[in-house]
Amino acid sequence: MLKRVHFTRLILAVTIAVSSLVIGMAGFVYIEGFNLIDAFYMTVITVSTVGFSELHPLSNAGRLFVSFFILYNLVVVAYLVSVLSSFIFDGELRKIFRMIRTDQEIKHFKGHVIVCGFGRNGRRAYQELRANGAQVVVVEVDKELMQRTTEGTTGEDYSGDGLPGGLIITVCGDATMDLVLHQAGVERASALITALPKDADNVFVALSARALNPRLKIIARASQKTSESKLLSAGADSVVMPDEIGGSHMAKLVVRPEVIRFLDLITNLSSDKLRLEEINYDQLRQEFKSISLREMDVCSTSGATVIGLRQASGALTMSPSVDYVPVPGDVLLLLGNEEQMDRFEVRFRQL
Structure with a gap:
């Protein structure tokens, strides 16, 4: 659908030009009895108005046909030139190449996050995700909004990491449509955030995304409290009401x-x-997988603090005992500043 929108005028112009060629050939074959090669040659020199002489003298009917055919092609050529000019000089061709390049980039994405809607909540989510190194695909129906953003006219940096706005990977389309979600790579995505203005649209996106990818983590925005249960029933894992x-x-x-x-x-x-981070048991270095939190001595070696523990059973423990020995499936929750968390990553996280 998105490509058809971009190519409609160009396809129409090419179709009219080809149709003109077919009409000319048919006219010369039917009226003058030319063979296909002669008919094609006569059609081309007539359309191009190069002034070459006819292969054979034309009958009165043939001259009348050629006269109207030339007038018709003046309009066809003018339209074709205007379309091609807009593509070349108004940036349409550049937009098409950018769209094709974006599609190719998305096809190589796996485990990325899709953000539906680039309003205030969507922008903030995008910034946070990019700041944490996630691959993000934005789905937004407002092309002008994304164009202003990518051209840097909004005065804001939405990349979250100093990247220019032009590097925002965007699919311009209605997120409630399955085809648009397919273009965003929903089957290969790890999570989807739907932050559209209308709760009904968010419900529809959650329902469609869940059907297309049962393993997808879906976070939905809601304005009304009554929409929360609907979003959860539609497949959302969590609902946020800003x-x-x-x-x-x-x-x-x-x-x-x-x-x-x-x-x-x-x-x-x-x-x-401050940074609030989590680390799975599987992400710990091998030497720290069979010892207690006391023996790990996280605070003394890195400065970070273990403030919580989600056990494999799902239970959440705040300030876990220092004698606790992590087991597979556990997740440690840590708090510290940037420097402390960097030291923790170097010492405890498996490379």
């Missing part, structure tokens, strides 16, 4: 301001950033 979260956040700044400021540090909403 308006509700924002109101709760502001209220807690009044009653528990220091707690919220600490949370802002963790969620990178403050200028002094």
